[in-house]
Amino acid sequence: MKNLLLFITLFITGTTCLQAQTKTLHDVYGGIELTLPVVMGNGMGRNDNVILFRPDGTFNHQLEKPDWKTRVTGKYTIEGQNVLLQYNGGSKDKFILEADGDLDAGSYSLLKLDTYNSIPPGYYGFTSSSSSGGGATGMIFVGTSGKRGLYFDGKGNFTSNRSSATMVSGEGIGGGGSSKDSGAGTYIISNGILTLKYNNGHTEMHSFFSRPREKPIMAVVDGNIYFMEDDSKSKETVASHPPEKTNAGSTPISNSNTSVNSxxxxxxxxxxxxxxxxxxxxxxxxxxxxxxxxMGINALIKxxxxxxxxxxxxxxAQQLILVEQLVGDEGWQWKNGKKQNLPxxxxxxxxxxxxxxxxxxxxxxxxxxxxxxxxxxxxxxxxxxxxxxxxxxxxxxxxxxxxxxxxxxxxxxxxxxxxxxxxxxxxxxxxxxxxxxxxxxxxxxxxxxxxxxxxxxxxxxxxxxx
Known part of the structure; x- marks a missing residue:
């Protein structure tokens, strides 16, 4: 049912060692804000929010950029427990520095990523998907999905794989295809810089931070949040992939004249x-x-x-965090003790x-x-x-x-x-x-x-x- 989970938000929790009296930050924080519709069938939104705070009062939230170590995307100040962000483009944000060191963003939390020079061994996965067209748009419906996997053995060796699939349907056509590529090599990490040296001679550099102390183990690669997967089959699958690029058999798009339009x-x-x-x-x-x-959020829909x-x-955890209500064409939202109109x-x-x-x-x-x-x-x-x-x-x-x-x-x-x-x-x-x-x-x-x-x-x- 569309929207049966209207904008559920993912809170990632954990512990850090910062104290409320801290006047500057010198760490990378990361968290996911998920907005899941609470009515069946409507999609969700996700924002991987990863921020590098520096003790000079600047920050960078674009860790996917090659110059992430020096890039400045805004400035911050700390007033009591409030961490106030001023982005270069003019927008503002506010987090609350909690007693346990987490940054409370109001609808989700940011955790300190405290491992910059080592990688907890295991398989890390990130999944993405998208769709467009279809319906009464008059356009062909195209849906794609993909997954990136990285496996680190803890001894300086890694394997990686990427897979993607496409489904196409529309007026008179239907089908799809898929592809895979994979690789292996050695890695080193130092001060948040991950260097991957593939067996075929190719070298890549990424920003990498992790939080190994609590499950699920979380890592950030180029600003995207990955989670360690316990699925041993996934690990074996990644480890068994050869380092060269391969194409999985594609399903050809086929013509069909059997549309039912009357x-x-x-x-x-x-x-x-x-x-x-x-x-x-x-x-x-x-x-x-x-x-x-x-993902740890429970919803009651009436x-x-x-x-x-x-x-x-x-x-x-049985604590009410958000209420949204609609009556006819008007509605309101209650969050953090405040009530406002729904957009x-x-x-x-x-x-x-x-x-x-x-x-x-x-x-x-x-x-x-x-x-x-x-x-x-x-x-x-x-x-x-x-x-x-x-x-x-x-x-x-x-x-x-x-x-x-x-x-x-x-x-x-x-x-x-x-x-x-x-x-x-x-x-x-x-x-x-x-x-x-x-x-x-x-x-x-x-x-x-x-x-x-x-x-x-x-x-x-x-x-x-x-």
Whole structure:
């Protein structure tokens, strides 16, 4: 269901040794801010925020640049517990220096990366994905995904691999391809500079910092945050790759003349999807309560479909950290003890939650779909593209007419989700897990429970105490 996890934020926690009275910083800090929609199917956003603070009051947040050691992207001051950042472009930021040394950014935390001259042995992975086009844009839908892996043996040897895959579908075409390349060699690290010397003579230099004391072990390579993976199979796979570049077999894009575009055929496909996902029981949903979790964040979602109300409560370690609520066309957000109006873009996203996932195929929503196009694609699946209220949507149905994935175009970006398992509650087939993407980032979300037509009271919609 689109947006069923509306902008969940990842907090990375840990311990450092800085004290609140510190007047300057001389360390690299890193953390991830994830915004995951709390309604099934809408994608997520991710910002890897890595900052090098210097004792002269300058900082650099562009560690991917070759001159990262000397580059200055702003200045900072420390006033009490507040770390105030002034970027060269004029924007400002504020962190709170906590007693344990973490930097609290309000919606996420930055951790001190304290290893500059060694690398904890293991396999580090970074995954990315993106998508564009498709739907009623008139453009071909293109989705890509990729992974970078680095394995260090702790004895000066490394192996690396990169893989990417592309899926293409659209008017009369469908297919995709994949590629891989890998390498091996020796490495040295000194003062945050990682030098990789490949067996074929190629040499690369990267910025590298790590935090080995707590799991998951985190490392930063050129400003991107990697995590050590415990999957021994991944390690063996990387270690076994030869150092030369290879191309995995590509699937050729094939022509198809079997698109289903007539109104009658499209209506039949939509009706079949409605029946496969629950039929009359799906149509009878008036209210819905969902619990979901991802990366240490738990979310409680309450939806009143007739009243057009959505509420998302996010908790970390049972502590309430964020509440967002929509009623009709207006909404508010509570965060850090403060309440403010939701911006127009967030209102649009939360409205989408009322017709995401299987809810999209309630008959009341089917009747509102415009510009519906139905097209067979690979693996006996069917792609449906349509508009509701001018918003472009797409849905992928399996051969059993179950919802295998969906997407929505918001803010000129096609956000997508793939449903990987299901659970049936009161006769309705809901996603149990999904992979969400937005731009270049990916995350797994677990939908832990569903309550169909719960009894909400006025207290369920009250704002937290300020």
């Amino acid at each position: 109104t009658t055929d499209a209506q039949s496909v939509l009706n079949n999807a409605n029946m496969a996902l629950g039929g009359a029981r799906l149509d009878a949903i008036k209210k819905l309560q969902v619990t979901a979790s991802t 939806m009143d479909l007739d009243a057009q109300k959505v509420r998302v409560e996010q908790r970390r 127009a873009t967030r209102i649009l996203e939360m409205k989408q939650s009322l017709r995401g996932g299987p809810l999209a195929f309630r008959k009341v929503n089917i009747s509102r779909m415009e510009d519906v196009k139905v097209q067979p694609i690979k693996n006996n699946m069917t792609m449906i593209t349509y508009k509701i209220d001018g918003t472009i949507n797409l849905a992928i149905l399996s051969s059993a007419n179950q919802l295998a994935g969906e997407g929505i175009k918001l803010n000129q970006l096609m956000e997508t989700a793939a449903f990987t398992s299901y659970k049936t509650v009161d006769g309705v087939v809901f996603p149990a897990t999904e992979v969400q993407t937005n731009g270049t980032f990916k995350s797994n979300v677990s939908y832990d429970s569903y309550i169909v037509n719960p009894n909400f009271s006025d207290s369920d919609w009250r704002a937290p105490s300020l």
